[in-house]
Amino acid sequence: MIRLQHISKIYESGGQQTAALREINLHIKPGDIFGIIGHSGAGKSTLIRHINLLERPTTGQVVVDGVDMTALSYRKLQEERRSIGMIFQHFNLLSSLTVKENIAFPLRLAKLPQDKVQRRVKELLGLVGLESHADSYPSQLSGGQKQRVGIARALATEPKVLLCDEATSALDPQTTQSILSLLLAINRRLNITIVLITHEMQVIRSICDRVAVLDGGVIVEEGAVADVFLKPQHRTTRDFVAQVADLSEMDVPGDRSPGSRTRVRITFIGEQTYEPVLYETMSEMNVPFAILQGTISRLKEIPYGQLVVELHASGNEAAQTIAALQSRGLDVEVLTYE
Numbered sequence: 001m002i003r004l005q006h007i008s009k010i011y012e013s014g015g016q017q018t019a020a021l022r023e024i025n026l027h028i029k030p031g032d033i034f035g036i037i038g039h040s041g042a043g044k045s046t047l048i049r050h051i052n053l054l055e056r057p058t059t060g061q062v063v064v065d066g067v068d069m070t071a072l073s074y075r076k077l078q079e080e081r082r083s084i085g086m087i088f089q090h091f092n093l094l095s096s097l098t099v100k101e102n103i104a105f106p107l108r109l110a111k112l113p114q115d116k117v118q119r120r121v122k123e124l125l126g127l128v129g130l131e132s133h134a135d136s137y138p139s140q141l142s143g144g145q146k147q148r149v150g151i152a153r154a155l156a157t158e159p160k161v162l163l164c165d166e167a168t169s170a171l172d173p174q175t176t177q178s179i180l181s182l183l184l185a186i187n188r189r190l191n192i193t194i195v196l197i198t199h200e201m202q203v204i205r206s207i208c209d210r211v212a213v214l215d216g217g218v219i220v221e222e223g224a225v226a227d228v229f230l231k232p233q234h235r236t237t238r239d240f241v242a243q244v245a246d247l248s249e250m251d252v253p254g255d256r257s258p259g260s261r262t263r264v265r266i267t268f269i270g271e272q273t274y275e276p277v278l279y280e281t282m283s284e285m286n287v288p289f290a291i292l293q294g295t296i297s298r299l300k301e302i303p304y305g306q307l308v309v310e311l312h313a314s315g316n317e318a319a320q321t322i323a324a325l326q327s328r329g330l331d332v333e334v335l336t337y338e
């Protein structure tokens with residue numbers, strides 16, 4: 001659906017050059033919710049604004065739904081942009097227009113007949129749950145309601161792609177979750193590809209299928225959220241995962257008892273999270289064990305569990321126990337050998 005190929009962006013101001021993006025290559029599949037995470041200044045806004053060509057790359061190509069956006073005339077680009085909606089951190093609503101007028105705005109620009117505009121606005125108000133606020137002005141709405149108007153307006157022209165520029169960063173945690181649930185429902189119901197940028201791992205964990213980690217204008221890690229979240233490779237990714245880590249190394253008790261023990265981290269994903277796999281395997285292997293730390297949570301809607309377990313075994317016996325756990329589909333990482 002979206003291909004960014006060899007994108008670099010160099011800003012020049014006051015004789016100074018800033019390389020905001022360097023050699024970005026990304027492929028976002030149709031129907032995915034794709035997250036881009038990075039610290040402030042990493043280049044997230046610059047990157048997302050390349051998808052609808054609000055920013056032009058210094059080098060490289062942006063292809064959306066088979067169309068090379070970088071090669072279009074101004075008029076053609078305006079047309080293509082109708083198939084890419086966008087929402088913003090500070091909502092960017094027109095304060096002098098009511099909710100329904102804000103939502104109708106892009107439809108009027110597209111010169112849709114009045115009766116169709118009214119029908120579409122009604123549908124969109126229903127979709128985002130704001131029927132009773134149609135005649136309110138933005139100043140009369142909460143942050144979450146304003147973002148709902150932003151979403152309705154972005155969807156007015158029936159886009160194939162929705163870009164979300166820090167869409168929940170100005171909202172409290174509860175409102176954030178309700179907006180994320182709405183985005184997920186829209187993705188499912190309308191099969192719209194969603195690209196979002198954020199500095200919060202919780203946002204990625206809640207709704208994204210895939211994630212790219214941006215650091216200093218470079219993608220340092222990319223993959224399925226479960227892989228990146230449960231096995232972060234890059235230091236920056238590990239920092240982000242730590243934001244929401246239910247398991248931090250700090251909380252694991254230190255080595256207290258002497259003897260032959262092996263400490264492991266076991267990850268369960270999906271249905272196995274609720275199965276007695278650990279107990280069964282340990283009983284079969286006749287290895288006593290202690291659970292030092294554990295959690296069960298969700299990645300999007302997939303349950304996962306992580307346990308830090310101390311096996312009362314070492315050497316061959318520990319290796320065989322770990323192999324038995326792995327043969328049942330569990331991911332086992334050895335933390336310490338004693």
Ligand SMILES: Nc1ncnc2c1ncn2[C@@H]1O[C@H](COP(=O)(O)OP(=O)(O)OP(=O)(O)O)[C@@H](O)[C@H]1O
Binds near residue numbers: 043044
């Ligand atoms: N118009 C511009 N002119 C010059 N430099 C710019 C411009 N826009 C962005 N930059 C620089 O490019 C880099 C990336 O900025 P960008 O806003 O994309 O980062 P970000 O990850 O979105 O940060 P934040 O989360 O703080 O918004 C920064 O060093 C920034 O100063």
